[in-house]
Amino acid sequence: MPPSRPAQKSLQHRTISSAVAEELRRRIVDGEFRSGFQLRQDALAAEFGVSRIPVREALMQLEAEGLVKIHPHRGAIVSELSTEEIDELFELRAWLEPRLLKASAPRLTEADYKRLNEILQEYSSELRAMHISRWGELNTEFHMVLYQHAKQPRSLAIVANLLQESDRHTRLQLSLTQGMERAASEHAELLKLCTEGRISAACSLLKTHIEGAGKSLRSYLEEHQKVSAQK
Incomplete structure (x- = not known):
């Protein structure tokens, strides 16, 4: 049985979010995005040409890795790497x-x-x-x-x-x-x-x-x- 459209859509989102996470991770670790830098979902979605959903998923992944901290009112902030x-x-x-x-x-x-x-x-x-x-x-x-x-x-x-x-x-x-x-x-x-x-x-x-x-x-x-x- 071929996969359903929702499954294909979910897979696509995961693939996109992984690519976004990889690029953001590189910028943070390389020091392009320094500690305290605010990662705005709208701006990132526009830059990568994607919707906010994979960007949000990417930021949640980076929070799990300890690279960013998501605050209720400030959004995602780059953690300090000292x-x-x-x-x-x-x-x-x-x-x-x-x-x-x-x-x-x-x-x-x-x-x-x-x-x-x-x-x-x-x-x-x-x-x-x-x-x-x-x-x-x-x-x-x-x-x-x-x-x-x-x-x-x-x-x-x-x-x-x-x-x-x-x-x-x-x-x-x-x-x-x-x-x-x-x-x-x-x-x-x-x-x-x-x-x-x-x-x-x-x-x-x-x-x-x-x-x-x-x-x-x-x-x-x-x-x-x-x-x-x-x-």
Whole structure:
């Protein structure tokens, strides 16, 4: 049976919105659209010669990636991409999180491991489906479940805040640097080490995992901003 017209129309919108998102993403990452820049749907629709629907879908995609923030009355605003902020967030995480894991891992229960495996399965599914908005949420939950038994409430609260602050950076790192498969693999290895009681190895891997994510995102942004400056 041939596809219906609504399905064809929906596919066309997704194709157009993907093309619009790709071009807007390039301009933001390359620094053509700087932080605070307002992305007006009408102007973008006119520039690209499309309706507002695929533009709106593209902006929603970029919000899921952390590149823009959609405000009720101001519309879509380009988020700030600061290499200094990236360095600070990921350095703090790499210092604090292995300490929490060392204290918490020996106390993880069967129920905890069941939930951690469920998160990994869902994470893998969302990666295949390219549901970027879920990547950061699942990443945060995975890490917090690992640390929940540390009995260090102040450190745990700080890390929870850092994970929230770095959520958009995590989504950017995964989507822009093609780090999805590496993240999934390292999460699985991290869980395996904890299951086997190899806590020191798990803490070392966690530190490397966090530092690697921060460095790959920083390098990506620096390279693209350098290319943009040379144009």
